Amino acid sequence: MAANNSGSEPPIPEDDEGLGGVTHEEEAAEAKGKAPAASTTTMNRSGSRPQLDLSGAAIHGTLEDRNPTILLPNQSDDISHLALDIGGSLIKLVYFSRHADQPTEDKRKLSTKRRLEIFTGARRSYPVLGGRLHFVKFETGKLNECLDFISSKQLHRGGVDSPSWRSGAQPDNIVIKATGGGAFKYADLFKERLGVSLEKEDEMDCLVAGANFLLKAIRHEAFTHMDGQKEYVQIDQNDLFPYLLVNVGSGVSIIKVDGHGKFQRVSGTNVGGGTYWGLGRLMTECKSFDELLELSQRGDNSTIDMLVGDIYGGLDYSKIGLSASTIASSFGKTISDNKELSDYRPEDISLSLLRMISYNIGQISYLNALRYGLKRIFFGGFFIRGHAYTMDTISFAVHFWSKGEAKAMFLRHEGFLGALGAFMSYEKHGLDDLSAHHLVERFPMGAPYVGGKIHGPPLGDLNEKISWMEKFVQKGTQITAPVPMGAPATTGMGGFERPTSKGDILRSDASAALNVGVLHLVPSLDVFPLLEDPKTYEPNTIDLDHDEFKYWFTILSDHLPDLVEKAVASEGGTDDAKRRGDAFAHAFSAHLARLTEEPAAYGKFGLANLLELREECLREFQFFDAYVSIKQRENEASLAVLPDLLMELDSMDEEDRLLALIEGVLAANIFDWGSKACVDLYNQGTIIEIYRMSRKKMQRPWRIDNFDTFKSRMLKKDQPYKRALISVDNAGADVVLGMLPLAREFLRRGVEVVLVANSLPALNDITANELPEIVAEAAKHCGILRKAAEAGGLIVDAMAGIQGDAKDEPASVPLMVVENGCGSPCIDFRQVSSELAAAAKDADLLILEGMGRSLHTNLNARFKCDALKLAMVKNQRLAEKLFNGNIYDCICKFEPVS
Ligand SMILES: CC(C)(COP(=O)(O)O)[C@@H](O)C(=O)NCCC(=O)O
Numbered sequence: 001m002a003a004n005n006s007g008s009e010p011p012i013p014e015d016d017e018g019l020g021g022v023t024h025e026e027e028a029a030e031a032k033g034k035a036p037a038a039s040t041t042t043m044n045r046s047g048s049r050p051q052l053d054l055s056g057a058a059i060h061g062t063l064e065d066r067n068p069t070i071l072l073p074n075q076s077d078d079i080s081h082l083a084l085d086i087g088g089s090l091i092k093l094v095y096f097s098r099h100a101d102q103p104t105e106d107k108r109k110l111s112t113k114r115r116l117e118i119f120t121g122a123r124r125s126y127p128v129l130g131g132r133l134h135f136v137k138f139e140t141g142k143l144n145e146c147l148d149f150i151s152s153k154q155l156h157r158g159g160v161d162s163p164s165w166r167s168g169a170q171p172d173n174i175v176i177k178a179t180g181g182g183a184f185k186y187a188d189l190f191k192e193r194l195g196v197s198l199e200k201e202d203e204m205d206c207l208v209a210g211a212n213f214l215l216k217a218i219r220h221e222a223f224t225h226m227d228g229q230k231e232y233v234q235i236d237q238n239d240l241f242p243y244l245l246v247n248v249g250s251g252v253s254i255i256k257v258d259g260h261g262k263f264q265r266v267s268g269t270n271v272g273g274g275t276y277w278g279l280g281r282l283m284t285e286c287k288s289f290d291e292l293l294e295l296s297q298r299g300d301n302s303t304i305d306m307l308v309g310d311i312y313g314g315l316d317y318s319k320i321g322l323s324a325s326t327i328a329s330s331f332g333k334t335i336s337d338n339k340e341l342s343d344y345r346p347e348d349i350s351l352s353l354l355r356m357i358s359y360n361i362g363q364i365s366y367l368n369a370l371r372y373g374l375k376r377i378f379f380g381g382f383f384i385r386g387h388a389y390t391m392d393t394i395s396f397a398v399h400f401w402s403k404g405e406a407k408a409m410f411l412r413h414e415g416f417l418g419a420l421g422a423f424m425s426y427e428k429h430g431l432d433d434l435s436a437h438h439l440v441e442r443f444p445m446g447a448p449y450v451g452g453k454i455h456g457p458p459l460g461d462l463n464e465k466i467s468w469m470e471k472f473v474q475k476g477t478q479i480t481a482p483v484p485m486g487a488p489a490t491t492g493m494g495g496f497e498r499p500t501s502k503g504d505i506l507r508s509d510a511s512a513a514l515n516v517g518v519l520h521l522v523p524s525l526d527v528f529p530l531l532e533d534p535k536t537y538e539p540n541t542i543d544l545d546h547d548e549f550k551y552w553f554t555i556l557s558d559h560l561p562d563l564v565e566k567a568v569a570s571e572g573g574t575d576d577a578k579r580r581g582d583a584f585a586h587a588f589s590a591h592l593a594r595l596t597e598e599p600a601a602y603g604k605f606g607l608a609n610l611l612e613l614r615e616e617c618l619r620e621f622q623f624f625d626a627y628v629s630i631k632q633r634e635n636e637a638s639l640a641v642l643p644d645l646l647m648e649l650d651s652m653d654e655e656d657r658l659l660a661l662i663e664g665v666l667a668a669n670i671f672d673w674g675s676k677a678c679v680d681l682y683n684q685g686t687i688i689e690i691y692r693m694s695r696k697k698m699q700r701p702w703r704i705d706n707f708d709t710f711k712s713r714m715l716k717k718d719q720p721y722k723r724a725l726i727s728v729d730n731a732g733a734d735v736v737l738g739m740l741p742l743a744r745e746f747l748r749r750g751v752e753v754v755l756v757a758n759s760l761p762a763l764n765d766i767t768a769n770e771l772p773e774i775v776a777e778a779a780k781h782c783g784i785l786r787k788a789a790e791a792g793g794l795i796v797d798a799m800a801g802i803q804g805d806a807k808d809e810p811a812s813v814p815l816m817v818v819e820n821g822c823g824s825p826c827i828d829f830r831q832v833s834s835e836l837a838a839a840a841k842d843a844d845l846l847i848l849e850g851m852g853r854s855l856h857t858n859l860n861a862r863f864k865c866d867a868l869k870l871a872m873v874k875n876q877r878l879a880e881k882l883f884n885g886n887i888y889d890c891i892c893k894f895e896p897v898s
């Protein structure tokens, strides 16, 4: 270990505290059973855990599987998926919960899985256990609340759902991994209250393991913060090491990280968070660190610090790049002022202290980066706590001294590095194998309320959640009301500009810190193999900047009453449903308000995330399919006219038919209950009237019109497509009169068709579960569909349940339905179902339909196969912004690979 260069006394690495987590009431507010399905798998244990009980082990799945799941019926589930970081002021908990419900493999999924083996030749295996990783924090002063929380959830015994808890058995010798000073200090109390032993893990090991995990597994974990602007950084997994990790606790540790478990504490400084808080406490009346930090928001350091301008008569010292407002000497002005401490404003003292210490940390960190030739410096620890001035000051120092060569970056989960690292130290938990595409971060309903404060009792089920919600509804209007925003404040690249307008603007960062959600581990997600370049792929077409967010805030808020009405009706309109509808509206409004206040609060957040958040929020309040009856009604009406449409199409020649088919898809995409303009239309006419009108309006050229190129490609007889992945959108006319006839055209040409639909409902989108029945119904009127659906097993699946043996399957599958892994109107191709990823093998055409999947997302996405993007633009602003066009314009964008 290299010598410490900060002074005679090596600084003691102190507890690493951080705000920015989810408070326990929010976390506990998470609803059960809403996560996507995960596969069951076994879990190895740490040496300190009870050993595996292999008796009665049985293979789950077919014997031909290369990596089958093994069920251990006698294995008690008392694994502690819990780790702690007990610091001086906060206790951080990271714990793992399985999905409340084991996945039920429905009929469609089982038969699809079997058929996909034809494509892939082998079944996939998932070494990672599906579940959720939760981040919770408590004040160390309220340790008892933390113990109650652990006890109420039985986290030390593998959770309330574990067999040992249910059987009432008391496993002895439970060991929980813990780091931080409190792991020593409170060990006896944990033994006494919970009967568990704390196994102490080295703090430095934990910090590094936590940081490595986050940087590897979370897509936008790191961000820069310069001049008040936060920007998320995508870290290249293959180019992560070496980096410098600076942990700013009470003291500061500077660690050079060379790999997993490979690191060296190369330096540190004893001037850290403890110094700020200690000096601040002596010099002001502040009673807490947060109070002191809050005070700095209203401070003006130029009354205390000697600035370059003070020395140079108000001028910059431009020759060496120092602006007049750069601090020449921290607290330097006080030497000549002839004033007492009480003559200075505590606000100014706090800001001067904060800047002095932040700047010093930034400078020392940079010098160490220089010493080892490192370009990336990640800062974490309780001192940072998402505070804008702190981050700006550190960034300024690094940027200034490195002349822009080195980058200061901060971590969203900065407060949880130690606890995560302790969690990682359980020998085999399967998390090592996780990649970013396996993790989905969700923000439960409490997320908007999270601040620096920790409050409220833990919550269990939905009823408790709603009473908690109601409490908030009463006193939380100021939280749900949008907070006025100004231009982002800056400390100024030119140095330590006096923060002119503070308070409100930096409020969110200062008091609330960044939210972190619950990490859902979904091992069955994959990167779509046909993405041209997954590294540079960005699903969202438009950046949700301040103005854009304001627009979508209005759109989504306006849509809320209609959505709630549909949601409540879908649950029978009962009092309970009304109550949940109300709570949903409040929770979603609170999310919107929080994001308006701080657009980066939930990490890098695009329109796709926002639309998905709405769906997740509905599910959280147990509205699983708000548009169910609308979908059914429209499916029936459309199926009734399908035979006539097919007859009309069959009477056309090939070229006319192709055009009519694409027109049909575009026209039927008007049936979108997520668009305000369309909903207004539905209130004026019947489905069929609107469909006819929409078809009549199909005038070419469309706003983007690559139809002729597509037609030429389709007509190349010597080069037919082999397999088309057809991603469908809305129920009713959209799928029945638009997409199914198009799919039929491919089948007619001998092209294998894979219909891709949502895994979970989103607005009026058709789901993969609903689709086989619709295909079966349509097949009654069409020989082509019937033959393909029968051969693909769809009709049997839909009508009679799964059939026998995989041996009976045909060698090729003309028509299949696969789920896409999403529960949103958009699609992020970095995270699709393994079904879809498997079906993509050998596909040479991808068709994306609808605004959500081909305009809001993926308009600019490039694929390794030909792609056809079809949508009607049902929003005036989007039509103008993307295409300089108008509402109801149509897009037919064909992108052949060669
Ligand atoms: C939610 C949607 C993306 C669904 O569109 P789809 O994918 O079904 O074509 C779209 O309806 C939408 O962007 N609606 C909000 C804009 C508006 O109401 O004008």
Ligand SMILES: [Mn+2]
Binding pocket: 672, 729, 730, 763, 764, 765, 825, 850, 852
């Ligand atoms: Mn849709």
